[in-house]
Amino acid sequence: MRVTHAMYKTCNASLPLETYTTGNDSITITTQGHHFYMCGVPGHCQGGQKVDINVPRTPSADVAPTPLVSVSPPAPAVKAPAPASNVANSKKSHSVLLGLAGAVLFVVFGSSMILA
DSSP: OEEOHHHHHHTOOSSOSBOOOSSSOOOOOOSSEEEEEEOOSTTTTTTTOEEEEEEOOOOOTTSOOOOOOOOOOOOOOOOOOOOOSSHHHHHHHHHHHHHHHHHHHIIIIIHHHHHO
């Protein structure tokens, strides 16, 4: 149920502003400020089943919005070379793959780490 601030503070459910009874209710809040809700079952509000939803004032139109950051698409996949028959070529191909994996990780995660 939606209640006044005074009713919220004292868990007074005697004259709610609005009631919801289906157990599957949804509420759309369209105004700024505090909106107080509590459970009307005796003892539930005192047990903490109440909520104060504060909708902040929206910024004025003269404030410039924060620019959106675009993230580059991931680098194209690179096919791994065919397995080499000797150990030297195998180590070399592993180094190349490890380097490519590191570059892809940097492109994907590095830009978001820099922006954060």
